[in-house]
Amino acid sequence: MKIQIQGVGKKFRVRDADRLFTALDDITLDVRAGEFLTLVGPSGCGKSTLLDLLAGLDSPTTGRILLNGTPVNGPGLDRGIVFQQYALFPWRTALSNIEFGLEAKAVSKKERAERARTYLELVGLRGFENRYPHELSGGMRQRVAIARSLAFDPDVLLMDEPFAALDAQTRESLQEELLRIWEKTGKTIVFITHGIDEAVYLGQRVAVMTSRPGRIKRVVDVEFDSREGDLRADARFGEYRHEVWTLLRDEVAAARAEEAVSVG
Amino acid sequence: MASTPTSAPTVSAPADAPAVAPTASPVRFSADAPAGPSAAFPARPSTDASTASPAGAPVAGAPSAPIPAVLREAVAEASESSLTGPSVGRRLWRGSVRVAGSVGRRTVAVAALAAIWEILPRLEVVDPTFLTPLSGVLAAWWDLLLSGELLDHTQASLIRSLSGLALAIIVAIPLGLLIGWYRPVADLLNPVLELFRNTAALALLPVFVLILGLGETSKISIILYACAWPILLNTIAGVKGVDPLLIKSARSMGLPPIRLFQKVILPAAVPTIFTGIRMAGAYSILVLVAAEMVGAKAGLGYLINYAQFNFRVPDMYAGIITISVLGLLFNQFLVRLERRFSTWRTT
Ligand SMILES: Nc1ncnc2c1ncn2[C@@H]1O[C@H](COP(=O)(O)OP(=O)(O)O)[C@@H](O)[C@H]1O
Numbered sequence: 001m002k003i004q005i006q007g008v009g010k011k012f013r014v015r016d017a018d019r020l021f022t023a024l025d026d027i028t029l030d031v032r033a034g035e036f037l038t039l040v041g042p043s044g045c046g047k048s049t050l051l052d053l054l055a056g057l058d059s060p061t062t063g064r065i066l067l068n069g070t071p072v073n074g075p076g077l078d079r080g081i082v083f084q085q086y087a088l089f090p091w092r093t094a095l096s097n098i099e100f101g102l103e104a105k106a107v108s109k110k111e112r113a114e115r116a117r118t119y120l121e122l123v124g125l126r127g128f129e130n131r132y133p134h135e136l137s138g139g140m141r142q143r144v145a146i147a148r149s150l151a152f153d154p155d156v157l158l159m160d161e162p163f164a165a166l167d168a169q170t171r172e173s174l175q176e177e178l179l180r181i182w183e184k185t186g187k188t189i190v191f192i193t194h195g196i197d198e199a200v201y202l203g204q205r206v207a208v209m210t211s212r213p214g215r216i217k218r219v220v221d222v223e224f225d226s227r228e229g230d231l232r233a234d235a236r237f238g239e240y241r242h243e244v245w246t247l248l249r250d251e252v253a254a255a256r257a258e259e260a261v262s263v264g
Numbered sequence: 265m266a267s268t269p270t271s272a273p274t275v276s277a278p279a280d281a282p283a284v285a286p287t288a289s290p291v292r293f294s295a296d297a298p299a300g301p302s303a304a305f306p307a308r309p310s311t312d313a314s315t316a317s318p319a320g321a322p323v324a325g326a327p328s329a330p331i332p333a334v335l336r337e338a339v340a341e342a343s344e345s346s347l348t349g350p351s352v353g354r355r356l357w358r359g360s361v362r363v364a365g366s367v368g369r370r371t372v373a374v375a376a377l378a379a380i381w382e383i384l385p386r387l388e389v390v391d392p393t394f395l396t397p398l399s400g401v402l403a404a405w406w407d408l409l410l411s412g413e414l415l416d417h418t419q420a421s422l423i424r425s426l427s428g429l430a431l432a433i434i435v436a437i438p439l440g441l442l443i444g445w446y447r448p449v450a451d452l453l454n455p456v457l458e459l460f461r462n463t464a465a466l467a468l469l470p471v472f473v474l475i476l477g478l479g480e481t482s483k484i485s486i487i488l489y490a491c492a493w494p495i496l497l498n499t500i501a502g503v504k505g506v507d508p509l510l511i512k513s514a515r516s517m518g519l520p521p522i523r524l525f526q527k528v529i530l531p532a533a534v535p536t537i538f539t540g541i542r543m544a545g546a547y548s549i550l551v552l553v554a555a556e557m558v559g560a561k562a563g564l565g566y567l568i569n570y571a572q573f574n575f576r577v578p579d580m581y582a583g584i585i586t587i588s589v590l591g592l593l594f595n596q597f598l599v600r601l602e603r604r605f606s607t608w609r610t611t
């Protein structure tokens with residue numbers, strides 16, 4: 001097992017409430033080495049919180065997370081994160097952004113640039129080395145962000161709704177691209193999304209979360225005979241899609257109802 | 265993959281964005297100031313500029329970047345058209361006409377002012393004893409230049425101004441970084457800062473003179489004091505305004521706090537800090553003149569004051585012109601510098 005999430009809960013102290021706020025409750029989930037796992041859930045159910053815990057940016061209130069059998073205690077270059085909002089450093093060029101993570105490693109300057117170039121090519125952005133983020137489209141920025149996370153060669157790639165801000169066409173091409181990269185690099189990927197199609201299309205397994213407090217409701221195995229061709233046209237794609245949709249429907253309704261209560 | 269709609273065709277040229285940056289400073293300052301209860305200065309960040317200094321100087325910094333920006337615009341227009349337009353020559357010509365027009369318009373305004381300055385006293389619409397015609401002022405300026413007097417005064421002023429500004433930079437940037445980064449320091453100093461930044465610098469001039477005497481120390485000190493505020497406040501805002509996601513992203517790559525500061529906080533804050541420096545540049549001249557009017561033996565402020573006192577009216581105006589040209593050039597230089605450090609900034 002690459003990642004073991006064992007009975008993980010997370011409570012937050014909210015400023016003007018005496019009770020603690022439970023964001024995650026008793027999450028148990030294993031991720032195999034080299035697996036592509038997608039995590040779907042209604043918004044506010046704690047997906048990003050769980051990712052922060054996996055990244056070591058925050059620690060669980062209860063339970064523990066093991067990475068390669070050892071507990072996670074802090075961030076590290078064995079995990080790379082890709083955020084929805086790219087989080088590129090605007091004062092650095094595409095190439096220099098990709099080098100960022102390498103600067104912390106003992107990699108020579110020349111090798112850094114070489115490696116950065118390789119990964120820029122991997123995400124199809126050859127020729128854009130010297131562009132600043134504001135000179136790139138959203139899709140290109142996200143490619144740079146992905147390249148940046150891959151460049152320091154982490155075991156695990158954690159992605160938090162990375163394509164949610166992109167238009168449909170760009171999103172689809174980036175999904176394809178990501179699958180290609182995953183197959184090529186053999187990374188373990190945990191991919192958060194609130195899109196059912198995206199979850200089914202990308203994931204070997206789809207973990208469906210409940211509305212707040214987030215728990216794992218069900219893990220759906222997604223198996224296609226082949227990933228070649230138009231997966232979305234496959235009849236089984238529709239079945240998986242429907243299955244996840246059904247699991248999510250009640251949760252989304254619950255999340256909505258709660259939102260309405262807390263707003264009204 | 266590379267043929268998706270996200271690729272090459274949608275890339276927009278680096279629109280000449282930095283051109284907006286320098287003029288937007290007061291607004292940007294408030295925009296950069298962190299909102300919400302965690303801010304060190306929750307209330308009225310946008311009034312800093314006017315309260316922390318003797319004059320609404322950021323406005324003085326605003327009408328900047330005249331010719332070069334226009335030129336660049338025209339060139340951009342010309343080169344852009346060379347890709348698309350049917351008639352490069354015509355576009356180029358139109359571009360140059362626009363530059364000429366813009367330069368012309370600016371020149372016209374200045375020329376009109378000069379003409380009024382010349383004509384009104386000559387027609388005795390205003391008393392020429394109090395407003396020397398421009399030609400007379402320029403003649404006086406020339407005499408002052410030839411005698412070496414003007415150079416001495418300018419030099420004295422520049423030394424004060426630049427040392428005050430330099431010291432302010434040296435003191436205020438590290439202090440601002442500290443306050444912006446360490447919450448406890450901010451909490452400790454916040455009340456004091458609130459008090460002092462709402463006290464006009466020149467109100468403290470007598471105190472400086474009282475304690476430090478009439479010499480250079482008090483003059484440089486008051487300039488330092490006035491210049492320190494915009495730099496300090498902008499540095500704090502710059503540090504606090506760093507996108508938390510960038511910090512999170514860097515932290516996720518295992519960056520220790522010191523590296524985080526060096527590689528994320530500092531570069532992210534640089535443009536805002538430079539805005540502060542540019543504002544301080546304007547203050548350094550403003551406060552200088554006032555400081556030199558009190559017990560100085562040299563300097564342009566002294567020249568202006570002394571000339572007025574001795575009824576050397578043309579010399580007084582010559583001094584005034586010199587100081588405003590100096591301020592203009594100084595500001596130009598700082599705007600240029602600021603732009604250079606903010607090219608990546610898009611908004
Ligand atoms: N640092 C925090 N302090 C307090 N509450 C938080 C914090 N981070 C997240 N939350 C709350 O936890 C819940 C889950 O948030 P999040 O993980 O961002 O959800 P998701 O990513 O699934 O949309 C939300 O209700 C959010 O308000």
Ligand SMILES: [Mg+2]
Pocket residue numbers: 047048049160
């Ligand atoms: Mg989220």
